[in-house]
Amino acid sequence: MNGYAIEGRRLVKRFGDRVVVDHVDIGAKPGEIVTLIGPNGAGKTLLLKMLLGLTVPDGGTIARSPGLRVGYMPQKLAIDPNLPISVARFVGLAGKGDVAASLDTAGVADIAAAPMTGLSGGELQRVLLARALMRDPQLLVLDEPAQGVDVTGQDALYALVGELRDRTNCAVLLVSHDLHLVMARSNHVVCLNTHVCCTGKPEAVGRDPAFAALFGARAGESLALYRHHHDHVHDTHGHVHHAHDHAHSHDGHRHG
Amino acid sequence: MAMCITRTTMRIPTTGIAMDEFLWRAGAAGLGLAVIAGPLGSFVVWRRLAFFGDALAHSALLGLALGFMLQIEPAIAIAVLCAAFALTLTGLLSRAKLPPDTLLSIAAFTTLSLGLIALAFVETLRVDLISYLFGDILSVTRADVALVWGGALLALAVLIAIWRPLLAASVDEDLARVEGVDTGRVRLAFVLLLALVVALAMKIVGVLLVTALLVIPAAAARRFAQGPEAMAIYASVIGAIAVIGGLFASLKLDTPSGPSVVVAAAAIFAASLLFKRRA
Numbered sequence: 001m002n003g004y005a006i007e008g009r010r011l012v013k014r015f016g017d018r019v020v021v022d023h024v025d026i027g028a029k030p031g032e033i034v035t036l037i038g039p040n041g042a043g044k045t046l047l048l049k050m051l052l053g054l055t056v057p058d059g060g061t062i063a064r065s066p067g068l069r070v071g072y073m074p075q076k077l078a079i080d081p082n083l084p085i086s087v088a089r090f091v092g093l094a095g096k097g098d099v100a101a102s103l104d105t106a107g108v109a110d111i112a113a114a115p116m117t118g119l120s121g122g123e124l125q126r127v128l129l130a131r132a133l134m135r136d137p138q139l140l141v142l143d144e145p146a147q148g149v150d151v152t153g154q155d156a157l158y159a160l161v162g163e164l165r166d167r168t169n170c171a172v173l174l175v176s177h178d179l180h181l182v183m184a185r186s187n188h189v190v191c192l193n194t195h196v197c198c199t200g201k202p203e204a205v206g207r208d209p210a211f212a213a214l215f216g217a218r219a220g221e222s223l224a225l226y227r228h229h230h231d232h233v234h235d236t237h238g239h240v241h242h243a244h245d246h247a248h249s250h251d252g253h254r255h256g
Numbered sequence: 257m258a259m260c261i262t263r264t265t266m267r268i269p270t271t272g273i274a275m276d277e278f279l280w281r282a283g284a285a286g287l288g289l290a291v292i293a294g295p296l297g298s299f300v301v302w303r304r305l306a307f308f309g310d311a312l313a314h315s316a317l318l319g320l321a322l323g324f325m326l327q328i329e330p331a332i333a334i335a336v337l338c339a340a341f342a343l344t345l346t347g348l349l350s351r352a353k354l355p356p357d358t359l360l361s362i363a364a365f366t367t368l369s370l371g372l373i374a375l376a377f378v379e380t381l382r383v384d385l386i387s388y389l390f391g392d393i394l395s396v397t398r399a400d401v402a403l404v405w406g407g408a409l410l411a412l413a414v415l416i417a418i419w420r421p422l423l424a425a426s427v428d429e430d431l432a433r434v435e436g437v438d439t440g441r442v443r444l445a446f447v448l449l450l451a452l453v454v455a456l457a458m459k460i461v462g463v464l465l466v467t468a469l470l471v472i473p474a475a476a477a478r479r480f481a482q483g484p485e486a487m488a489i490y491a492s493v494i495g496a497i498a499v500i501g502g503l504f505a506s507l508k509l510d511t512p513s514g515p516s517v518v519v520a521a522a523a524i525f526a527a528s529l530l531f532k533r534r535a
Contacts, residue, residue, distance in 0.1 A: 083301075
Protein backbone atom coordinates (compact mmCIF):
# COMPACT_ATOMS: atom_id res chain seq x y z
CA MET A 1 0.00 0.00 0.00
CA ASN A 2 2.98 2.34 0.56
CA GLY A 3 0.98 4.44 2.99
CA TYR A 4 -1.94 5.01 0.63
CA ALA A 5 -5.45 5.26 2.05
CA ILE A 6 -6.64 3.95 -1.29
CA GLU A 7 -4.74 2.94 -4.35
CA GLY A 8 -5.85 1.79 -7.78
CA ARG A 9 -3.35 0.24 -10.17
CA ARG A 10 -3.66 -0.25 -13.91
CA LEU A 11 -7.43 0.28 -13.73
CA VAL A 12 -9.34 -0.45 -16.91
CA LYS A 13 -13.00 0.07 -17.78
CA ARG A 14 -14.57 -0.74 -21.13
CA PHE A 15 -18.00 -0.13 -22.58
CA GLY A 16 -18.23 -2.69 -25.35
CA ASP A 17 -15.14 -2.16 -27.49
CA ARG A 18 -14.53 1.34 -26.25
CA VAL A 19 -11.94 1.73 -23.52
CA VAL A 20 -13.08 4.57 -21.25
CA VAL A 21 -10.51 4.14 -18.49
CA ASP A 22 -7.17 2.94 -19.80
CA HIS A 23 -4.65 1.51 -17.32
CA VAL A 24 -4.86 4.30 -14.80
CA ASP A 25 -2.77 4.41 -11.63
CA ILE A 26 -4.19 6.56 -8.88
CA GLY A 27 -3.86 6.82 -5.13
CA ALA A 28 -4.32 9.16 -2.20
CA LYS A 29 -2.39 9.24 1.06
CA PRO A 30 -3.69 10.54 4.40
CA GLY A 31 -3.56 14.31 4.52
CA GLU A 32 -3.21 14.60 0.78
CA ILE A 33 -5.57 16.32 -1.66
CA VAL A 34 -5.45 14.59 -5.02
CA THR A 35 -7.33 16.25 -7.84
CA LEU A 36 -8.52 14.47 -10.94
CA ILE A 37 -8.86 16.87 -13.78
CA GLY A 38 -9.88 16.30 -17.37
CA PRO A 39 -12.41 17.09 -20.07
CA ASN A 40 -15.95 15.71 -20.21
CA GLY A 41 -16.00 12.01 -20.87
CA ALA A 42 -12.44 11.59 -19.65
CA GLY A 43 -13.54 8.82 -17.29
CA LYS A 44 -13.14 10.79 -14.07
CA THR A 45 -16.42 9.82 -12.45
CA LEU A 46 -16.05 6.24 -13.62
CA LEU A 47 -12.61 6.04 -12.04
CA LEU A 48 -14.04 7.28 -8.73
CA LYS A 49 -16.88 4.77 -8.93
CA MET A 50 -14.41 1.94 -9.40
CA LEU A 51 -12.43 3.08 -6.38
CA LEU A 52 -15.65 3.34 -4.35
CA GLY A 53 -16.72 -0.16 -5.36
CA LEU A 54 -19.77 1.12 -7.26
CA THR A 55 -18.51 -0.16 -10.62
CA VAL A 56 -16.50 -3.29 -11.20
CA PRO A 57 -13.29 -2.60 -13.15
CA ASP A 58 -12.48 -4.69 -16.21
CA GLY A 59 -8.85 -4.78 -15.20
CA GLY A 60 -6.43 -3.68 -12.51
CA THR A 61 -6.42 -3.85 -8.73
CA ILE A 62 -7.74 -1.66 -5.94
CA ALA A 63 -6.29 -1.68 -2.44
CA ARG A 64 -7.77 0.11 0.55
CA SER A 65 -6.16 0.50 3.93
CA PRO A 66 -7.95 -1.94 6.28
CA GLY A 67 -11.25 -0.66 7.69
CA LEU A 68 -11.08 2.52 5.62
CA ARG A 69 -14.00 4.84 6.33
CA VAL A 70 -15.12 6.60 3.17
CA GLY A 71 -17.21 9.73 2.74
CA TYR A 72 -18.63 10.22 -0.73
CA MET A 73 -20.12 13.31 -2.28
CA PRO A 74 -21.75 12.40 -5.59
CA GLN A 75 -21.93 14.72 -8.57
CA LYS A 76 -25.68 14.84 -8.46
CA LEU A 77 -28.41 13.54 -6.25
CA ALA A 78 -31.06 11.29 -7.77
CA ILE A 79 -33.65 12.09 -5.10
CA ASP A 80 -37.24 12.00 -6.34
CA PRO A 81 -39.21 15.22 -5.75
CA ASN A 82 -42.09 13.07 -4.49
CA LEU A 83 -40.00 12.02 -1.51
CA PRO A 84 -40.53 14.50 1.32
CA ILE A 85 -37.39 14.55 3.43
CA SER A 86 -35.69 17.19 5.53
CA VAL A 87 -32.00 18.07 5.34
CA ALA A 88 -31.32 16.60 8.80
CA ARG A 89 -33.13 13.36 7.97
CA PHE A 90 -31.27 13.06 4.67
CA VAL A 91 -27.91 13.48 6.38
CA GLY A 92 -28.98 11.02 9.08
CA LEU A 93 -29.59 8.33 6.44
CA ALA A 94 -25.83 7.72 6.64
CA GLY A 95 -26.77 5.57 9.65
CA LYS A 96 -23.90 6.49 11.93
CA GLY A 97 -22.55 9.82 13.08
CA ASP A 98 -23.70 13.08 14.60
CA VAL A 99 -26.11 14.91 12.29
CA ALA A 100 -25.93 18.27 14.06
CA ALA A 101 -22.13 18.26 14.16
CA SER A 102 -21.84 17.33 10.49
CA LEU A 103 -24.29 20.02 9.44
CA ASP A 104 -22.41 22.50 11.57
CA THR A 105 -19.03 21.59 10.08
CA ALA A 106 -20.43 21.91 6.56
CA GLY A 107 -21.92 25.30 7.50
CA VAL A 108 -25.57 24.37 6.93
CA ALA A 109 -26.84 23.93 10.51
CA ASP A 110 -29.39 26.69 9.88
CA ILE A 111 -31.25 24.71 7.20
CA ALA A 112 -31.47 21.40 9.12
CA ALA A 113 -35.26 21.43 9.09
CA ALA A 114 -35.61 22.59 5.47
CA PRO A 115 -36.89 20.15 2.85
CA MET A 116 -34.31 18.72 0.44
CA THR A 117 -36.35 19.89 -2.52
CA GLY A 118 -35.78 23.55 -3.19
CA LEU A 119 -32.25 23.89 -1.83
CA SER A 120 -29.96 26.17 -3.81
CA GLY A 121 -27.00 24.62 -5.63
CA GLY A 122 -24.59 25.81 -2.97
CA GLU A 123 -26.75 24.55 -0.10
CA LEU A 124 -27.18 21.16 -1.72
CA GLN A 125 -23.42 20.73 -2.16
CA ARG A 126 -22.82 21.55 1.49
CA VAL A 127 -25.58 19.19 2.62
CA LEU A 128 -23.98 16.44 0.53
CA LEU A 129 -20.66 17.27 2.17
CA ALA A 130 -22.33 17.04 5.59
CA ARG A 131 -23.56 13.55 4.74
CA ALA A 132 -20.09 12.55 3.56
CA LEU A 133 -18.70 13.71 6.91
CA MET A 134 -21.10 11.57 8.97
CA ARG A 135 -18.82 8.56 9.18
CA ASP A 136 -15.76 10.55 10.20
CA PRO A 137 -14.11 9.62 6.90
CA GLN A 138 -10.45 8.77 6.44
CA LEU A 139 -11.00 9.23 2.72
CA LEU A 140 -13.22 11.92 1.23
CA VAL A 141 -14.25 11.35 -2.38
CA LEU A 142 -15.77 14.44 -3.94
CA ASP A 143 -17.14 14.39 -7.46
CA GLU A 144 -17.26 17.93 -8.78
CA PRO A 145 -18.12 19.40 -5.40
CA ALA A 146 -18.46 22.95 -6.70
CA GLN A 147 -21.11 22.21 -9.30
CA GLY A 148 -23.79 24.87 -9.47
CA VAL A 149 -21.97 27.08 -6.99
CA ASP A 150 -20.81 30.60 -7.78
CA VAL A 151 -17.12 31.47 -7.70
CA THR A 152 -17.00 32.83 -4.15
CA GLY A 153 -19.03 29.86 -3.01
CA GLN A 154 -16.63 27.49 -4.75
CA ASP A 155 -13.65 29.13 -3.12
CA ALA A 156 -15.30 28.83 0.31
CA LEU A 157 -16.17 25.19 -0.33
CA TYR A 158 -12.62 24.26 -1.33
CA ALA A 159 -11.29 26.22 1.64
CA LEU A 160 -13.57 24.11 3.85
CA VAL A 161 -12.30 20.90 2.29
CA GLY A 162 -8.72 22.07 2.88
CA GLU A 163 -9.56 22.88 6.48
CA LEU A 164 -11.11 19.45 7.00
CA ARG A 165 -8.01 17.81 5.60
CA ASP A 166 -5.82 19.85 7.96
CA ARG A 167 -7.94 18.98 10.95
CA THR A 168 -8.62 15.27 10.40
CA ASN A 169 -5.66 14.35 8.17
CA CYS A 170 -8.04 12.56 5.82
CA ALA A 171 -7.11 11.77 2.25
CA VAL A 172 -9.12 13.74 -0.31
CA LEU A 173 -9.76 12.59 -3.82
CA LEU A 174 -11.68 15.07 -5.88
CA VAL A 175 -12.81 15.51 -9.43
CA SER A 176 -13.10 18.83 -11.09
CA HIS A 177 -13.22 20.56 -14.44
CA ASP A 178 -12.01 23.58 -12.67
CA LEU A 179 -8.42 24.50 -13.38
CA HIS A 180 -7.89 27.29 -10.95
CA LEU A 181 -9.55 27.03 -7.59
CA VAL A 182 -8.88 23.36 -7.17
CA MET A 183 -5.39 22.91 -8.44
CA ALA A 184 -4.08 25.71 -6.29
CA ARG A 185 -5.01 23.70 -3.19
CA SER A 186 -4.02 20.26 -4.39
CA ASN A 187 -0.96 18.32 -3.36
CA HIS A 188 -1.15 16.19 -6.43
CA VAL A 189 -2.92 16.56 -9.75
CA VAL A 190 -3.81 13.77 -12.13
CA CYS A 191 -4.75 14.93 -15.55
CA LEU A 192 -7.01 12.33 -17.09
CA ASN A 193 -8.24 11.83 -20.62
CA THR A 194 -9.12 8.13 -20.63
CA HIS A 195 -5.47 7.50 -19.76
CA VAL A 196 -3.28 9.56 -17.44
CA CYS A 197 -1.92 12.42 -19.56
CA CYS A 198 0.28 13.87 -16.90
CA THR A 199 0.56 13.79 -13.17
CA GLY A 200 2.47 15.55 -10.43
CA LYS A 201 2.50 18.72 -8.36
CA PRO A 202 0.06 21.39 -9.58
CA GLU A 203 2.86 23.67 -10.82
CA ALA A 204 4.53 20.88 -12.76
CA VAL A 205 1.27 19.73 -14.31
CA GLY A 206 0.45 23.31 -15.30
CA ARG A 207 3.70 23.49 -17.27
CA ASP A 208 3.37 20.05 -18.83
CA PRO A 209 2.88 20.07 -22.62
CA ALA A 210 0.25 17.31 -22.28
CA PHE A 211 -1.76 19.58 -19.99
CA ALA A 212 -1.47 22.42 -22.46
CA ALA A 213 -2.56 20.14 -25.29
CA LEU A 214 -5.64 19.10 -23.34
CA PHE A 215 -6.74 22.42 -21.95
CA GLY A 216 -5.11 24.86 -24.36
CA ALA A 217 -1.77 26.58 -24.08
CA ARG A 218 -3.19 29.44 -22.08
CA ALA A 219 -4.58 27.27 -19.33
CA GLY A 220 -1.19 26.82 -17.73
CA GLU A 221 -0.47 30.53 -17.93
CA SER A 222 -3.82 31.54 -16.52
CA LEU A 223 -3.31 29.00 -13.78
CA ALA A 224 -0.06 30.65 -12.76
CA LEU A 225 -1.76 34.01 -12.97
CA TYR A 226 -4.60 32.82 -10.87
CA ARG A 227 -2.37 31.41 -8.20
CA HIS A 228 -0.72 34.77 -7.86
CA HIS A 229 -4.06 36.48 -7.69
CA HIS A 230 -5.29 33.95 -5.21
CA ASP A 231 -2.43 34.59 -2.78
CA HIS A 232 -3.29 38.21 -2.95
CA VAL A 233 -6.91 37.61 -2.09
CA HIS A 234 -5.91 35.52 0.84
CA ASP A 235 -3.79 38.29 2.30
CA THR A 236 -6.67 40.68 2.53
CA HIS A 237 -9.54 38.36 3.34
CA GLY A 238 -7.78 35.55 5.12
CA HIS A 239 -8.39 36.92 8.56
CA VAL A 240 -10.93 34.36 9.70
CA HIS A 241 -9.05 31.44 8.20
CA HIS A 242 -5.84 32.49 9.88
CA ALA A 243 -7.52 32.68 13.26
CA HIS A 244 -8.87 29.20 12.65
CA ASP A 245 -5.55 27.70 11.67
CA HIS A 246 -3.96 29.28 14.68
CA ALA A 247 -6.27 27.72 17.19
CA HIS A 248 -5.74 24.28 15.76
CA SER A 249 -2.01 24.40 15.34
CA HIS A 250 -1.46 25.63 18.87
CA ASP A 251 -2.88 22.97 21.08
CA GLY A 252 -2.88 20.26 18.44
CA HIS A 253 -5.90 18.44 19.87
CA ARG A 254 -8.22 16.84 17.41
CA HIS A 255 -11.92 16.33 17.20
CA GLY A 256 -13.14 12.81 16.70
CA MET B 257 -83.27 -17.52 4.31
CA ALA B 258 -80.35 -15.53 3.10
CA MET B 259 -80.16 -15.07 -0.60
CA CYS B 260 -77.74 -17.06 -2.66
CA ILE B 261 -74.34 -15.36 -2.83
CA THR B 262 -73.03 -15.57 -6.31
CA ARG B 263 -69.35 -15.12 -6.99
CA THR B 264 -69.67 -13.42 -10.33
CA THR B 265 -71.46 -10.24 -9.34
CA MET B 266 -69.51 -7.01 -9.54
CA ARG B 267 -72.24 -4.82 -8.17
CA ILE B 268 -73.64 -4.65 -4.72
CA PRO B 269 -76.71 -6.88 -4.42
CA THR B 270 -80.09 -5.83 -3.17
CA THR B 271 -80.79 -5.20 0.47
CA GLY B 272 -80.85 -7.84 3.15
CA ILE B 273 -78.60 -9.48 5.69
CA ALA B 274 -76.42 -10.84 2.89
CA MET B 275 -75.59 -7.33 1.76
CA ASP B 276 -74.14 -6.44 5.15
CA GLU B 277 -72.06 -9.57 4.97
CA PHE B 278 -70.88 -8.67 1.46
CA LEU B 279 -69.99 -5.16 2.42
CA TRP B 280 -68.28 -6.17 5.62
CA ARG B 281 -66.03 -8.59 3.78
CA ALA B 282 -65.40 -6.21 0.91
CA GLY B 283 -64.55 -3.38 3.28
CA ALA B 284 -62.32 -5.56 5.43
CA ALA B 285 -60.36 -6.85 2.44
CA GLY B 286 -60.08 -3.36 0.93
CA LEU B 287 -58.85 -1.86 4.19
CA GLY B 288 -56.31 -4.65 4.61
CA LEU B 289 -54.97 -3.82 1.19
CA ALA B 290 -54.92 -0.08 1.91
CA VAL B 291 -52.78 -0.66 5.01
CA ILE B 292 -49.90 -2.12 2.98
CA ALA B 293 -50.57 -0.25 -0.29
CA GLY B 294 -49.85 3.09 1.42
CA PRO B 295 -46.23 2.52 2.47
CA LEU B 296 -45.41 0.16 -0.39
CA GLY B 297 -46.99 2.53 -2.92
CA SER B 298 -44.93 5.39 -1.50
CA PHE B 299 -41.76 3.45 -2.27
CA VAL B 300 -43.12 2.63 -5.74
CA VAL B 301 -43.49 6.38 -6.33
CA TRP B 302 -40.09 7.28 -4.82
CA ARG B 303 -38.28 4.59 -6.77
CA ARG B 304 -40.27 5.33 -9.95
CA LEU B 305 -41.42 1.76 -10.20
CA ALA B 306 -45.04 2.42 -11.21
CA PHE B 307 -44.52 0.82 -14.59
CA PHE B 308 -42.62 -2.06 -13.03
CA GLY B 309 -45.57 -2.71 -10.71
CA ASP B 310 -47.90 -2.57 -13.68
CA ALA B 311 -45.82 -5.15 -15.56
CA LEU B 312 -45.97 -7.41 -12.50
CA ALA B 313 -49.73 -7.05 -12.34
CA HIS B 314 -50.03 -7.97 -16.00
CA SER B 315 -48.26 -11.24 -15.29
CA ALA B 316 -50.80 -12.14 -12.61
CA LEU B 317 -53.28 -13.57 -15.12
CA LEU B 318 -50.69 -16.08 -16.25
CA GLY B 319 -50.22 -17.11 -12.62
CA LEU B 320 -53.95 -17.49 -12.25
CA ALA B 321 -54.19 -19.73 -15.32
CA LEU B 322 -51.25 -21.85 -14.23
CA GLY B 323 -52.76 -22.13 -10.77
CA PHE B 324 -55.95 -23.56 -12.21
CA MET B 325 -54.09 -25.91 -14.51
CA LEU B 326 -51.88 -27.22 -11.73
CA GLN B 327 -54.69 -27.20 -9.16
CA ILE B 328 -52.94 -24.76 -6.82
CA GLU B 329 -54.66 -22.08 -4.73
CA PRO B 330 -54.87 -19.09 -7.15
CA ALA B 331 -53.47 -16.50 -4.72
CA ILE B 332 -50.41 -18.66 -4.09
CA ALA B 333 -49.91 -19.42 -7.78
CA ILE B 334 -50.15 -15.70 -8.59
CA ALA B 335 -47.76 -14.72 -5.80
CA VAL B 336 -45.19 -17.32 -6.89
CA LEU B 337 -45.40 -16.40 -10.58
CA CYS B 338 -45.29 -12.66 -9.85
CA ALA B 339 -42.25 -13.19 -7.63
CA ALA B 340 -40.45 -15.22 -10.30
CA PHE B 341 -41.37 -12.62 -12.90
CA ALA B 342 -40.23 -9.79 -10.62
CA LEU B 343 -36.82 -11.41 -10.14
CA THR B 344 -36.45 -12.09 -13.87
CA LEU B 345 -37.40 -8.52 -14.73
CA THR B 346 -35.03 -7.07 -12.15
CA GLY B 347 -32.20 -9.14 -13.60
CA LEU B 348 -33.10 -8.14 -17.17
CA LEU B 349 -33.37 -4.45 -16.29
CA SER B 350 -29.88 -4.39 -14.82
CA ARG B 351 -28.34 -6.06 -17.86
CA ALA B 352 -30.41 -5.19 -20.90
CA LYS B 353 -29.37 -2.52 -23.35
CA LEU B 354 -33.03 -1.62 -23.96
CA PRO B 355 -34.58 1.41 -22.26
CA PRO B 356 -36.54 0.24 -19.19
CA ASP B 357 -39.94 1.40 -20.43
CA THR B 358 -39.54 -0.56 -23.68
CA LEU B 359 -38.44 -3.68 -21.83
CA LEU B 360 -41.29 -3.39 -19.31
CA SER B 361 -43.83 -2.87 -22.10
CA ILE B 362 -42.66 -5.98 -23.91
CA ALA B 363 -42.72 -8.01 -20.69
CA ALA B 364 -46.12 -6.71 -19.55
CA PHE B 365 -47.97 -7.29 -22.80
CA THR B 366 -46.33 -10.64 -23.48
CA THR B 367 -47.24 -12.02 -20.08
CA LEU B 368 -50.76 -10.56 -20.27
CA SER B 369 -51.31 -12.18 -23.67
CA LEU B 370 -49.84 -15.47 -22.52
CA GLY B 371 -52.13 -15.29 -19.51
CA LEU B 372 -55.19 -14.67 -21.68
CA ILE B 373 -54.27 -17.55 -23.97
CA ALA B 374 -53.69 -19.87 -21.03
CA LEU B 375 -57.00 -18.83 -19.49
CA ALA B 376 -58.79 -19.66 -22.73
CA PHE B 377 -57.93 -23.29 -22.03
CA VAL B 378 -59.58 -23.13 -18.63
CA GLU B 379 -63.23 -23.28 -19.69
CA THR B 380 -64.81 -22.46 -16.35
CA LEU B 381 -62.86 -19.24 -15.91
CA ARG B 382 -63.86 -17.57 -19.13
CA VAL B 383 -66.96 -15.90 -17.74
CA ASP B 384 -65.02 -14.48 -14.82
CA LEU B 385 -62.33 -12.85 -16.89
CA ILE B 386 -63.60 -9.32 -16.41
CA SER B 387 -63.58 -9.72 -12.65
CA TYR B 388 -59.92 -10.70 -12.81
CA LEU B 389 -59.09 -7.72 -15.00
CA PHE B 390 -60.95 -5.15 -12.94
CA GLY B 391 -61.42 -6.86 -9.62
CA ASP B 392 -64.46 -8.15 -7.81
CA ILE B 393 -64.18 -6.96 -4.27
CA LEU B 394 -67.73 -8.11 -3.51
CA SER B 395 -66.88 -11.70 -4.24
CA VAL B 396 -64.24 -11.98 -1.53
CA THR B 397 -64.78 -14.78 0.93
CA ARG B 398 -63.91 -14.90 4.61
CA ALA B 399 -60.82 -16.88 3.65
CA ASP B 400 -59.86 -14.12 1.21
CA VAL B 401 -60.18 -11.50 3.95
CA ALA B 402 -57.92 -13.55 6.20
CA LEU B 403 -55.46 -14.01 3.35
CA VAL B 404 -55.36 -10.29 2.52
CA TRP B 405 -54.86 -9.26 6.15
CA GLY B 406 -52.30 -11.98 6.81
CA GLY B 407 -50.36 -11.09 3.69
CA ALA B 408 -50.65 -7.35 4.32
CA LEU B 409 -49.40 -7.60 7.90
CA LEU B 410 -46.56 -9.90 6.86
CA ALA B 411 -45.55 -7.51 4.08
CA LEU B 412 -45.80 -4.56 6.47
CA ALA B 413 -43.56 -6.31 9.02
CA VAL B 414 -40.93 -7.01 6.38
CA LEU B 415 -41.19 -3.46 5.05
CA ILE B 416 -40.67 -2.00 8.53
CA ALA B 417 -37.70 -4.32 9.07
CA ILE B 418 -35.97 -3.10 5.90
CA TRP B 419 -37.25 0.48 6.17
CA ARG B 420 -34.01 2.37 6.82
CA PRO B 421 -31.80 0.67 4.22
CA LEU B 422 -34.66 0.72 1.70
CA LEU B 423 -35.23 4.42 2.28
CA ALA B 424 -31.50 5.16 2.00
CA ALA B 425 -31.32 3.18 -1.25
CA SER B 426 -34.44 4.93 -2.58
CA VAL B 427 -33.01 8.38 -1.85
CA ASP B 428 -29.69 7.66 -3.54
CA GLU B 429 -28.44 4.19 -4.34
CA ASP B 430 -24.74 5.05 -4.77
CA LEU B 431 -24.56 6.90 -1.46
CA ALA B 432 -26.29 4.04 0.31
CA ARG B 433 -23.86 1.52 -1.18
CA VAL B 434 -20.80 3.52 -0.18
CA GLU B 435 -22.26 3.62 3.34
CA GLY B 436 -22.47 -0.14 3.38
CA VAL B 437 -26.10 -0.87 2.44
CA ASP B 438 -26.49 -4.04 0.40
CA THR B 439 -28.72 -2.31 -2.14
CA GLY B 440 -29.07 -5.39 -4.32
CA ARG B 441 -30.56 -7.41 -1.48
CA VAL B 442 -32.80 -4.55 -0.41
CA ARG B 443 -34.10 -4.17 -3.97
CA LEU B 444 -34.78 -7.89 -4.17
CA ALA B 445 -36.74 -7.87 -0.91
CA PHE B 446 -38.73 -4.90 -2.15
CA VAL B 447 -39.74 -6.39 -5.50
CA LEU B 448 -40.78 -9.61 -3.75
CA LEU B 449 -43.01 -7.57 -1.43
CA LEU B 450 -44.44 -5.86 -4.49
CA ALA B 451 -45.17 -9.24 -6.07
CA LEU B 452 -46.92 -10.41 -2.90
CA VAL B 453 -49.09 -7.30 -2.70
CA VAL B 454 -49.99 -7.51 -6.40
CA ALA B 455 -51.20 -11.05 -5.77
CA LEU B 456 -53.25 -9.90 -2.77
CA ALA B 457 -54.74 -6.97 -4.68
CA MET B 458 -55.69 -8.98 -7.73
CA LYS B 459 -59.07 -10.09 -6.43
CA ILE B 460 -59.92 -6.68 -5.06
CA VAL B 461 -59.06 -4.27 -7.86
CA GLY B 462 -57.93 -6.60 -10.63
CA VAL B 463 -54.90 -6.85 -12.86
CA LEU B 464 -55.39 -3.57 -14.65
CA LEU B 465 -56.04 -1.45 -11.57
CA VAL B 466 -53.55 -2.80 -9.03
CA THR B 467 -50.93 -0.12 -9.62
CA ALA B 468 -53.57 2.58 -9.27
CA LEU B 469 -54.13 1.58 -5.67
CA LEU B 470 -50.40 1.76 -5.02
CA VAL B 471 -49.64 5.01 -6.82
CA ILE B 472 -52.69 7.28 -6.46
CA PRO B 473 -53.00 7.36 -2.63
CA ALA B 474 -49.23 7.89 -2.33
CA ALA B 475 -49.31 10.72 -4.87
CA ALA B 476 -52.21 12.33 -2.99
CA ALA B 477 -50.40 11.94 0.34
CA ARG B 478 -47.32 13.75 -0.97
CA ARG B 479 -49.07 17.09 -0.65
CA PHE B 480 -49.57 16.81 3.07
CA ALA B 481 -46.44 15.00 4.18
CA GLN B 482 -43.22 16.50 5.49
CA GLY B 483 -41.43 13.23 6.03
CA PRO B 484 -41.31 9.79 4.39
CA GLU B 485 -43.10 7.98 7.23
CA ALA B 486 -45.85 10.60 7.32
CA MET B 487 -46.38 10.17 3.58
CA ALA B 488 -46.62 6.38 3.95
CA ILE B 489 -49.19 6.64 6.75
CA TYR B 490 -51.23 9.33 5.00
CA ALA B 491 -51.24 7.17 1.87
CA SER B 492 -52.75 4.29 3.87
CA VAL B 493 -55.40 6.58 5.32
CA ILE B 494 -56.23 7.99 1.88
CA GLY B 495 -56.36 4.46 0.47
CA ALA B 496 -58.74 3.43 3.25
CA ILE B 497 -60.99 6.41 2.58
CA ALA B 498 -60.97 5.55 -1.13
CA VAL B 499 -61.97 1.95 -0.37
CA ILE B 500 -64.87 3.01 1.86
CA GLY B 501 -65.92 5.84 -0.45
CA GLY B 502 -65.69 3.66 -3.53
CA LEU B 503 -67.74 0.88 -1.99
CA PHE B 504 -70.33 3.36 -0.80
CA ALA B 505 -70.57 4.90 -4.26
CA SER B 506 -70.81 1.43 -5.73
CA LEU B 507 -73.76 0.73 -3.44
CA LYS B 508 -75.55 4.01 -4.09
CA LEU B 509 -74.88 4.38 -7.79
CA ASP B 510 -74.72 0.73 -8.74
CA THR B 511 -71.26 1.13 -10.26
CA PRO B 512 -68.55 -1.57 -10.52
CA SER B 513 -66.67 -1.74 -7.24
CA GLY B 514 -62.98 -1.89 -8.24
CA PRO B 515 -63.14 1.07 -10.64
CA SER B 516 -65.23 2.98 -8.09
CA VAL B 517 -62.47 2.61 -5.49
CA VAL B 518 -59.88 3.84 -7.98
CA VAL B 519 -62.04 6.81 -9.01
CA ALA B 520 -62.54 7.68 -5.34
CA ALA B 521 -58.74 7.65 -4.87
CA ALA B 522 -58.32 9.80 -7.98
CA ALA B 523 -60.91 12.27 -6.63
CA ILE B 524 -58.92 12.58 -3.39
CA PHE B 525 -55.77 13.11 -5.42
CA ALA B 526 -57.47 15.85 -7.46
CA ALA B 527 -58.68 17.49 -4.24
CA SER B 528 -55.15 17.29 -2.80
CA LEU B 529 -53.93 19.48 -5.65
CA LEU B 530 -55.90 22.35 -4.13
CA PHE B 531 -53.57 22.31 -1.14
CA LYS B 532 -50.11 23.77 -1.17
CA ARG B 533 -47.31 21.24 -0.91
CA ARG B 534 -45.92 21.34 2.61
CA ALA B 535 -42.37 20.25 1.98
